[in-house]
Amino acid sequence: MKGIDQRVEAFEGQLRKAGLRMTQQRRLILRVLAEADDHPDAKGIFTRAFAHDPTLSLSTVYRTMKVLETQGAIERHAFEDGVSRYEHADQAHHDHLIDIESGTVVEFSSPEIEALQAKIAAELGYEIVRHRLELYGRKIKAPRRKAGKKDA
Amino acid sequence: MKGIDQRVEAFEGQLRKAGLRMTQQRRLILRVLAEADDHPDAKGIFTRAFAHDPTLSLSTVYRTMKVLETQGAIERHAFEDGVSRYEHADQAHHDHLIDIESGTVVEFSSPEIEALQAKIAAELGYEIVRHRLELYGRKIKAPRRKAGKKDA
DNA sequence: AACGCTATTGCAAACCACTTGCATCTGTCA
DNA sequence: TGACAGATGCAAGTGGTTTGCAATAGCGTT
Numbered sequence: 001m002k003g004i005d006q007r008v009e010a011f012e013g014q015l016r017k018a019g020l021r022m023t024q025q026r027r028l029i030l031r032v033l034a035e036a037d038d039h040p041d042a043k044g045i046f047t048r049a050f051a052h053d054p055t056l057s058l059s060t061v062y063r064t065m066k067v068l069e070t071q072g073a074i075e076r077h078a079f080e081d082g083v084s085r086y087e088h089a090d091q092a093h094h095d096h097l098i099d100i101e102s103g104t105v106v107e108f109s110s111p112e113i114e115a116l117q118a119k120i121a122a123e124l125g126y127e128i129v130r131h132r133l134e135l136y137g138r139k140i141k142a143p144r145r146k147a148g149k150k151d152a
Numbered sequence: 153m154k155g156i157d158q159r160v161e162a163f164e165g166q167l168r169k170a171g172l173r174m175t176q177q178r179r180l181i182l183r184v185l186a187e188a189d190d191h192p193d194a195k196g197i198f199t200r201a202f203a204h205d206p207t208l209s210l211s212t213v214y215r216t217m218k219v220l221e222t223q224g225a226i227e228r229h230a231f232e233d234g235v236s237r238y239e240h241a242d243q244a245h246h247d248h249l250i251d252i253e254s255g256t257v258v259e260f261s262s263p264e265i266e267a268l269q270a271k272i273a274a275e276l277g278y279e280i281v282r283h284r285l286e287l288y289g290r291k292i293k294a295p296r297r298k299a300g301k302k303d304a
Numbered sequence: 305a306a307c308g309c310t311a312t313t314g315c316a317a318a319c320c321a322c323t324t325g326c327a328t329c330t331g332t333c334a
Numbered sequence: 335t336g337a338c339a340g341a342t343g344c345a346a347g348t349g350g351t352t353t354g355c356a357a358t359a360g361c362g363t364t
Contacts, residue, residue, distance in 0.1 A: 021331050057343045108272055116265050117287055124258055126289035133285050135269055137278035173360045209314045
């Protein structure tokens with residue numbers, strides 16, 4: 001991990017500026033998010049945080065996620081399973097490829113696609129405000145390997 | 153309209169093959185869908201159909217949509233507003249651009265983007281099963297005058 | 305045309321993810 | 335330290351969608 005504390009700290013300042021408070025709960029949730037390398041949903045975040053503070057409530061998680069989202073600290077995604085999933089927003093823009101068998105989410109980005117999107121929108125008389133691009137696929141079974149390398 | 157009855161008829165055969173029945177309700181809902189040129193949600197479909205048959209229930213609409221989807225007769229989309237919206241599936245594949253101000257849905261398709269998606273997925277070791285691409289944007293106000301007063 | 309089997313329907317209750325009202329608690333800042 | 339507005343926990347509420355159940359109605363058969 002790289003600088004979870006700094007992240008939390010930075011966010012605290014951001015909150016202050018908005019007249020909001022840095023509470024224990026928010027600190028905890030922030031930490032959980034910073035440590036997550038997947039895309040957990042509210043319940044998942046709650047579970048992880050609850051382990052550190054059994055007084056935490058699920059509504060606080062939801063409320064916190066809303067605050068974090070409004071502050072631009074996290075991004076919310078709703079994949080096909082319907083629930084909202086979150087990830088911290090301090091990374092470059094990217095889209096997602098979801099493994100329909102394992103649920104694993106892989107991130108990718110494609111400037112070419114983005115450019116095409118903008119072009120298409122423009123042709124239709126629109127300017128893109130945001131977009132949603134999700135690929136649902138399955139792993140391609142490695143086509144017979146010749147020199148026996150163990151696979152990942 | 154172009155061949156709503158044929159569509160309904162064709163679907164009836166399809167149902168039969170699956171051991172399912174063509175009921176009045178399904179006929180009605182099918183008709184409503186065929187006549188729709190937008191992307192109505194369950195409630196919308198229900199409202200339109202209810203006007204023709206006040207005994208119809210919302211649960212039947214939901215159940216029917218599920219049947220239709222499984223049979224491949226319609227496609228279900230969940231845009232950002234969260235509710236499921238439907239459209240009949242007898243048209244070419246396309247994606248959607250949603251006007252964030254009016255909610256209007258514009259359809260478009262881009263073989264180039266699809267190609268890029270496949271390429272990206274392949275590079276990640278995946279084959280795409282399906283995808284979701286939605287552009288959210290706002291209409292560009294016609295840039296009539298160039299030098300000077302910005303209206304609004 | 306009536307029969308019987310079972311898919312389908314309507315209704316109400318259940319679900320689920322998420323939100324909210326309210327009384328209490330707790331950051332923050334003077 | 336005190337006061338006040340923001341934040342929390344709990345429970346109840348929402349809104350979209352699903353489901354259990356008894357009644358109904360397609361559809362192949364007689």
